[in-house]
Amino acid sequence: MYRYDEFDREFVTSRVAQFRDQVERRVSGELSEDNFKPIRLQNGVYLQLHAYMLRVAIPYGTLNSRQMRMLAHIARTYDRDYGHFTTRQNIQFNWPKLTDIPDILEDLASVEMHAIQTSGNCIRNVTADHFAGASSDEIADPRPYAEILRQWSSNHPEFAFLPRKFKIAVIGAPHDRAAMQFHDIGLEMRRNAAGNLGVAVYIGGGLGRTPMVGKLVNDFVAEEDLLSYVEAILRVYNMNGRRDNKYKARIKILVHETGLDELKQSIDAEFERIRDGVLKLPDADVRSIEAYFAAPKFELLSDRSSLLEAAKADDKSFTRWVDRNVSAHKQSGYGIVTVALKSTGEAPGDASASQMDVLARLGEQYSFDELRISHEQNVILPHVRLDDLKAVYDDLVANGMAAPNAGLITDIIACPGLDYCALATARSIPVAQEIGERFADLDRQNEIGDLKLKISGCINACGHHHVGHIGILGVDRRGEELYQVTLGGSGDEHAAIGEIVGRGFSKDEISGAVETIVDTYLAKRLADDESFLDAYRRIGAAPFKEALYGPVAA
Amino acid sequence: MSYLYKDGAFQSDKWLTIDGDQPVPEGEDVIVSLTLFEEHQHALLTRNSGRLGVHLEAAEQLDAIVPHLDKFDVVSLDFPTFADGRAFSKARWLRDQHGYAGEVRAVGDVRIDQVSHMKRCGIDALLVTHQQTIDSLTDIKDPGLQLYYQPSAIDGETKAGGRAWARRA
The missing domain is CATH 3.90.480.20 (Sulfite Reductase Hemoprotein; domain 2)
Structure with missing residues (x-):
């Protein structure tokens, strides 16, 4: 995996010193909360319901045991003995004191970690397939590209104050395990006819209140042009993205309002202008980053143990x-x-x-x-x-971590929700726990088979409910938590946004509603191996609606 | 009151900013709005004396001034709030795409914590009102980093580390 060199070390250390000075200026009152806010956000510090929250980047999801131990140390020393792994390959600590944060960042820097750009209207932590370098279906390991993008986006002078946050994901296999098409930029590594490596580029994907599937803007950008092409997209977005309404400020809205063809022309024009410039990636540099991600020394073993x-x-x-x-x-x-x-x-x-x-x-x-x-x-x-x-x-x-439920109905994604988050309108975690308990029987879970259930506690969709096979969105309806259900979403290579099934359910009703949906699926599936998503795609929403709300009047 | 910071020091601002329909005095160095420039382009470009600058609001694009860039000694870019980063890209375009060699000035909510980014995008003059920013610039306390992962629009940075894209101030 990647190791910092002297340059990286000095960069991260000086960034910690810079932020320490900024925190001191905030504490002394020299910096107002208004002006401190974009600075703290770009260093991963949120002001939440009960306390400051620190979000630490785990770039492309890869870490070593020393780094994991440091996360444990931080949880123990500065927090309440736990951390929360997020849907963007970050970890959040919910209870740090602002004045401790520079020390935490210094501890992180000592193991080559940081919290740079894990929030704020800038290029966020670059994510990748968590099976990178290991899965049997891989064309190439996406992490070298993700690392190059991480470096290029770090403290980028031009793109630190974008219209809105900007998320990039990279995958290296045809099967998408990183919800790549739900990112502002999604990159899928491929080889062209000549066998050279490059990426297909998707733009304008995202969840939130206006979910959209990313659109293919270029089916092959050569490796040497990776940074030039991404910079061209960012520049066009920075100058033209909407800033009058934060809910319409993501690049997905620019794509939608401008039209893909017209936007592609602007991107291509900017790309042509800069492609032979300083951002062209020398082969030797890419190969030297790649070498950090070389496969470990596997033993030669039989495939049967x-x-x-x-x-x-x-x-x-x-x-x-x-x-x-x-x-x-x-x-x-x-x-x-x-x-x-x-x-x-x-x-x-x-x-x-x-x-x-x-x-x-x-x-x-x-x-x-x-x-x-x-x-x-x-x-x-x-x-x-x-x-x-x-x-x-x-x-x-x-050690209580052997839940045999990967990919099953109780392998739930949920955001922190109203228990922690200042933006949330409803609780997520108790709903996840309740559904987990209702379906605790493992035989039943396995009978149901592959089913992705995702829960968000507000429209911002951190729990990815739009791409859940069953999605649950918690909203506030006149002071009551109400849970809307969507069906048929998918975050993989057959990307789809779930459809709202009907009126929402109260907190007491929601896990029962999920059970009704599951029972309907079990009754309607053609065979044991027809998954929930396949069955839904075949029969549509109607049988589920009828089961939930009764027969529809003709 | 705002103060002009350029070439490492505060200095008197010789430029007169023309607001609204104010007449443009002959012989003075003036910065005009884009609207004024578009309305009186011919007259402004054929003045007998006095240099010309143009000011762009955050939402205004470069297109209208690009054909006349050689006539402007100053392009002034508005930073209406700390969070509005459009002018960073405009400065880059002026320098990189159009090879603009005149002064690119940041105006508006200019804060010390962005000064390093501004410089790296090609901005070489700051019109500052924020007192703490004035103090920090006077004391040469720039909190910006000295190591960069991107080549920038300005001279004087050297290659650093082992990679093509890394730079040191």
Whole structure:
């Protein structure tokens, strides 16, 4: 994985010193909250309902055990012993004191981490497929490009005060695990006819109050032009994006109002102007970044592990966990382990300091010192020998992290909601917990099969409800929490935005409504292996509406 | 009251900003609004004496002035609020695309915490009203970083680190 050189180290350290000075000026009153706000946001500091919140970047979701231990240390020392992994490969600490934050940032810098641009109207933490470098379907590892983009976007002088936040995701496989088409810029690595590497570029995707699927603006941008093309998009957006209404300020609205063709002309013109300039990427530089992400020294192993087979034979729970939480690795004899932070009754994405320490140890011991954070708020051990799966599982069981539910109905994405967030209009976590309890029976979960359920506590859609196969949006209706249900959304390569099924449900009704939807699916599916999403696409919303609201009058 | 900061020091501003329908005095160096320039383009471009500058509001585009850039000694760009970053891109365009060599001046809500970004986008003069910003500039306390991950529009930065895009002030 990437390691800081002297330059990176000095950059991050001086950024910490800069922010320390700014915090001092805020505390002394020299900086007003109004002028401090954009500065603190660009350093990951929010002012939430009860306290300041610090959002730390985990660029493209990759970290080592030392870094994970530092996150545990921060949770223990400056917070209430836990952290919350988010849907954008960040971790949030909910209770730090403003005056402690420069020290926290200094601790992070000591392990090559930072909180730069995890919020604010700037280019945010660049995300990537959490199975990068491990999955069997990969064309190329997307992390070198994500790292180049991370560097280029860090403290970019021109794009620090954009009309609105700007999110970039990179994937390197045809199967999209990073919701790439729901980003301001989505990049999909591909090879052209000549075999050269580059990216297909999507723009204008996003969730929030106006969900849109990203549109293909260029089907192949060569590797050497990566930064020039992205800079051209940003420049056109910075000058032309709306600033009169923050709800219409994202690039998706510019794409929608200007039209893709016209906007593409402006982008292409700017790209042509700058493509042979200073941003052209020298091959040697890309290769040297790429070298940081070289595959670990895998052992040559058979793709069948007798140890694994023997363990499965006498442990049904283990078998269930392997079936759901271990994915195919490109290297034979290895698997990708998803540690679901979704045990029954837990807040999705939350991990305690001691759990983080356990994860760090497991990464160190069994996964070449590497861990990943997924946008589905789980932790990944990317390179585990099949022979070691049982040991990893036993360790996870002992530490309460062996939920065998990856991709099942209880592997819920949820935002922090009204329990923490200043923007929220309804609670999310208790709804997730209630649904988790209602569907706790593992046989039933497995019978239901693949089902992505996502919950947001307000229209800003941090819980990605629009792309849930079942999506739940909590709103405030005259002081009461009301939950709207959408069906048929999808964040993968067959991207779709869920459709609202009808009037909302009260907090007491919502988990029952989910059960009705699931029962309807089970009754209507053609076979066990017709997934919820496939069945929904075949039969449409009508049977679900009828089950929820009664027959429609003709 | 606002003060002009340029070439590392505060100095008197010789430029007269023409507001609204005010007459343009002969012999004076004036900065006119884009509206005024468009209405009286010929007269302004053929004045006998006095230099000419133009001021762009944040929402105004460069297109109208681009054909006449060689006639302007100053292009003044408005930063109406701390959060409005359009003028950063305009400054870059003036320098990079059009090779504009005159003064590019930041006007409006000019704050010390953005000065480094402004410089790196090619802005070489600041009209400052904010007292703490004046103090910081006077004391040469620029909180901006000295290391950059992007090549910029200005001279004097050197390549740094091992990568093509890294720079040091």
